[in-house]
Amino acid sequence: xxxxxxxxxxxxxxxxxxxxxxxxxxxxxxxxxxxxxxxxxxxxxxxxxxxxxxxxxxxxxxxxxxxxxxxxxxxxxxxxxxxxxxxxxxxxxxxxxxxxxxxxxxxxxxxxxxxxxxxxxxxxxxxxxxxxxxxxxxxxxxxxxxxxxxxxxxxxxxxxxxxxxxxxxxxxxxxxxxxxxxxxxxxxxxxxxxxxxxxxxxxxx
Amino acid sequence: xxxxxxxxxxxxxxxxxxxxxxxxxxxxxxxxxxxxxxxxxxxxxxxxxxxxxxxxxxxxxxxxxxxxxxxxxxxxxxxxxxxxxxxxxxxxxxxxxxxxxxxxxxxxxxxxxxxxxxxxxxxxxxxxxxxxxxxxxxxxxxxxxxxxxxxxxxxxxxxxxxxxxxxxxxxxxxxxxxxxxxxxxxxxxxxxxxxxxxxxxxxxxxxxxxxxxxx
Numbered sequence: 415x416x417x418x419x420x421x422x423x424x425x426x427x428x429x430x431x432x433x434x435x436x437x438x439x440x441x442x443x444x445x446x447x448x449x450x451x452x453x454x455x456x457x458x459x460x461x462x463x464x465x466x467x468x469x470x471x472x473x474x475x476x477x478x479x480x481x482x483x484x485x486x487x488x489x490x491x492x493x494x495x496x497x498x499x500x501x502x503x504x505x506x507x508x509x510x511x512x513x514x515x516x517x518x519x520x521x522x523x524x525x526x527x528x529x530x531x532x533x534x535x536x537x538x539x540x541x542x543x544x545x546x547x548x549x550x551x552x553x554x555x556x557x558x559x560x561x562x563x564x565x566x567x568x569x570x571x572x573x574x575x576x577x578x579x580x581x582x583x584x585x586x587x588x589x590x591x592x593x594x595x596x597x598x599x600x601x602x603x604x605x606x607x608x609x610x611x612x613x614x615x616x617x618x619x
Numbered sequence: 620x621x622x623x624x625x626x627x628x629x630x631x632x633x634x635x636x637x638x639x640x641x642x643x644x645x646x647x648x649x650x651x652x653x654x655x656x657x658x659x660x661x662x663x664x665x666x667x668x669x670x671x672x673x674x675x676x677x678x679x680x681x682x683x684x685x686x687x688x689x690x691x692x693x694x695x696x697x698x699x700x701x702x703x704x705x706x707x708x709x710x711x712x713x714x715x716x717x718x719x720x721x722x723x724x725x726x727x728x729x730x731x732x733x734x735x736x737x738x739x740x741x742x743x744x745x746x747x748x749x750x751x752x753x754x755x756x757x758x759x760x761x762x763x764x765x766x767x768x769x770x771x772x773x774x775x776x777x778x779x780x781x782x783x784x785x786x787x788x789x790x791x792x793x794x795x796x797x798x799x800x801x802x803x804x805x806x807x808x809x810x811x812x813x814x815x816x817x818x819x820x821x822x823x824x825x826x827x828x829x830x831x832x833x834x
Contacts (some may be wrong), residue, residue, distance in 0.1 A: 434834060471703055473833060487703050493696025497629070499636045508629060512622035512704055 421617075422449045423485030423559035423591045425470055430479030432465055438477075439465045445608060447591045449559075452582055452602065455595040457610030463595035464491060466610070467562045470593060485591070486560030489597060490549035490566060498536045503533040506552055513556045523555035543569035554581055561585060561592040622704070623714050630718025639687050642822055643680035644730045650676035651734035669738035670748050670799040676734075677727060677752060679793050681759040683708055684723060685780045688767035698829065708833075709826030715764045715823055716757075723763070724756035735770060744799060751798040751810060755791045758814040759830070761821025762787055768828035791817070 425447040432440040441461045447453050455463045468474045469481065470487050496505035510520045524530050528545040532540065540548065546569045553561055567575055579602050582592050634640040654672050692698050701711050701800055731752055735745045766783045770776040790813045797806035
């Protein structure tokens with residue numbers, strides 16, 4: 415739901431390398447995504463999918479290569495970033511307020527992932543799948559042009575998986591970019607699939 | 620930035636819910652309650668030494684909330700989400716410090732009125748104590764958030780936090796306690812100066828610590 419932004423979203427990574435904790439996690443990786451692209455990331459556990467998402471988000475420094483990202487970002491990773499003691503609606507409202515989303519937009523985003531009935535439930539009492547949906551509702555509500563989703567299908571039932579598919583298609587049609595790290599093969603048309611191999615971890619000097 | 624106010628309110632709410640608000644206050648009042656048992660009910664002695672004890676108690680009470688200031692938000696991904704929205708680490712630290720001043724400093728000031736009654740501090744000394752604490756608490760909050768950012772996630776973070784905070788807070792304690800017997804107001808001016816410097820520097824120090832720990 416990226417609308418009204420003046421610039422076209424773009425993600426460009428050129429021959430990047432990332433070192434985390436003294437280990438080379440990613441190397442010689444390039445990725446180009448333009449407005450309307452969905453990029454599917456695949457790879458075994460520990461192959462660097464989450465690292466790549468955090469790198470695009472600008473949360474990790476590059477060891478070498480070039481990173482250029484144009485457009486606003488939203489991320490849903492394994493960290494929920496919602497207050498466990500607060501109700502789902504109020505926890506989401508903190509971020510909605512920062513993203514400039516209205517209360518009705520938040521209600522729509524929650525309805526898109528079937529969360530309306532859980533609005534008054536404290537986040538601590540939500541199931542794993544419900545928490546995942548809450549993080550996705552925050553991404554949907556953020557109006558960001560670039561979505562970074564880490565294992566978004568984990569814990570989702572069939573109905574919500576297809577709801578996520580629908581939202582990804584709508585996001586891409588409206589000129590957004592989505593980078594999705596998932597173990598399952600894509601059930602929607604994707605612009606590119608990047609397979610990360612669990613490469614031999616070379617100790618960095 | 621519109622999010623600054625909501626983040627600040629969230630800090631106060633987290634302190635209220637998580638017990639971070641009450642623990643330092645109860646500790647502070649406990650010191651004030653126990654002190655007369657140690658010295659005996661000598662009114663003159665209590666009036667002369669009580670203010671200094673309350674300064675020490677305030678400094679030690681500021682150690683208690685350190686562990687919950689940064690670590691929970693880092694683990695929950697709140698800091699990541701703020702960075703993602705273009706918040707600089709310094710700005711996050713400034714919001715945390717402002718929230719901590721309100722969630723820790725203001726209740727401590729109110730508790731000081733009760734504590735000084737328990738110790739039997741004369742009224743004019745209570746006024747001096749309150750002014751001094753009001754000047755020093757922003758610096759203590761800034762130090763607390765900086766040390767929380769430095770030690771978040773380390774083994775023995777709370778012990779290390781105490782080790783770091785005590786020497787850094789010594790100037791505040793010296794000038795703060797000196798304000799109690801300070802007729803021309805020199806100590807008050809020095810306290811204001813050191814507190815301003817610490818408060819102004821702490822968002823940058825804490826921001827640098829947040830950035831260094833992000834990986």
